[in-house]
Amino acid sequence: KRVIVTGASTGIGEQIAYHLARMGAHLVVTARTEAKLKKVISECLKLGAASAHFIPGTMEDLVFAEQVVTKAGKLMGGLDMLILNHIAPVNLRFFNGDVASIRKVMDINFFSYITMTSAALPMLKVTNGSIVVVSSIAGKLITPLIADYSAAKFALDGFYSSLQKELQLMNVNISITLCILGFINTDSAVKSLSGIVENITPSPKEECAVEIIKGGALRQKVIAYPSSIYISMWNPIRTIQEYFILLTYNIDNITRNQQFS
Numbered sequence: 001k002r003v004i005v006t007g008a009s010t011g012i013g014e015q016i017a018y019h020l021a022r023m024g025a026h027l028v029v030t031a032r033t034e035a036k037l038k039k040v041i042s043e044c045l046k047l048g049a050a051s052a053h054f055i056p057g058t059m060e061d062l063v064f065a066e067q068v069v070t071k072a073g074k075l076m077g078g079l080d081m082l083i084l085n086h087i088a089p090v091n092l093r094f095f096n097g098d099v100a101s102i103r104k105v106m107d108i109n110f111f112s113y114i115t116m117t118s119a120a121l122p123m124l125k126v127t128n129g130s131i132v133v134v135s136s137i138a139g140k141l142i143t144p145l146i147a148d149y150s151a152a153k154f155a156l157d158g159f160y161s162s163l164q165k166e167l168q169l170m171n172v173n174i175s176i177t178l179c180i181l182g183f184i185n186t187d188s189a190v191k192s193l194s195g196i197v198e199n200i201t202p203s204p205k206e207e208c209a210v211e212i213i214k215g216g217a218l219r220q221k222v223i224a225y226p227s228s229i230y231i232s233m234w235n236p237i238r239t240i241q242e243y244f245i246l247l248t249y250n251i252d253n254i255t256r257n258q259q260f261s
């Protein structure tokens with residue numbers, strides 16, 4: 001399979017790249033730090049990747065986000081899976097009125113995801129491919145000190161859950177997997193939560209990466225890791241309401257008058 005992994009220089013993204021390499025995938029990895037990406041691709045080749053390339057740059061630049069997809073498509077001769085995982089470094093703090101910094105986080109954590117998705121859709125249509133979106137329990141529940149991060153994760157949930165339904169209505173065979181994660185033992189998460197969140201043991205990033213890949217490969221709509229967080233996501237009233245809202249839509253009219261881009 002030909003796969004793009006974002007935020008792959010460290011943490012969960014790095015582990016996803018290693019697992020895919022063991023499965024013999026063609027890989028394009030991206031993040032900002034070139035030196036770390038070089039190490040990741042050399043490890044991927046040792047582990048058995050069919051090919052491994054890196055494209056360094058910042059997802060704050062939406063032109064770069066689009067170029068990663070087009071360049072990766074050329075390098076690998078197509079695309080089967082897009083794994084969107086990167087995030088801007090997280091500062092746990094009270095909202096201080098700095099709107100510019102929220103906009104920056106939204107560009108990196110949300111708009112770059114949409115930009116890459118839009119650039120990848122034509123290639124994924126050809127391969128009946130998959131989009132995997134790495135999100136968080138902080139995109140389902142409310143916690144303080146991460147208003148910017150949480151806003152972006154809620155936005156991802158709204159956008160991709162709606163897109164899932166549109167693809168289904170238009171009979172487009174591209175799967176979207178939303179990955180809802182609890183606390184994972186990446187260096188950055190452990191460091192930024194130290195002294196702030198206590199009495200929670202983080203789950204291992206290696207196992208987390210496997211669950212993310214499995215969810216994408218099995219074309220699941222949503223996965224939760226660790227599985228204990230499923231309970232916090234259980235909302236049967238919402239599911240029933242969504243079903244009834246969809247019944248009120250005149251699907252024939254919509255599909256006759258509109259084309260999926």
Ligand SMILES: NC(=O)C1=CN([C@@H]2O[C@H](COP(=O)(O)OP(=O)(O)OC[C@H]3O[C@@H](n4cnc5c(N)ncnc54)[C@H](OP(=O)(O)O)[C@@H]3O)[C@@H](O)[C@H]2O)C=CC1
Binds near residue numbers: 058135181
């Ligand atoms: N760890 C946790 O507890 C949890 C994590 N998650 C989710 O899992 C995913 C991965 O998290 P985790 O592995 O902990 O994150 P890390 O902080 O370990 O890794 C983040 C990755 O994103 C890259 N990155 C940071 N800024 C930019 C930028 N401006 N442009 C492009 N790439 C960037 C980093 O590389 P570089 O600095 O080189 O650019 C790095 O590769 C995220 O989507 C996160 O929301 C969800 C819930 C819990």
Ligand SMILES: C[C@H](CCC(=O)O)[C@H]1CC[C@H]2[C@@H]3C(=O)C[C@@H]4C[C@H](O)CC[C@]4(C)[C@H]3CC[C@]12C
Binds near residue numbers: 149197
């Ligand atoms: C405190 C939450 C765990 C609750 C539980 O009972 O398990 C954490 C679950 C997810 C965490 C946030 C997250 O999504 C990842 C970010 C990673 C950063 O590096 C650190 C801060 C996070 C916003 C992190 C904060 C705690 C959680 C909400």
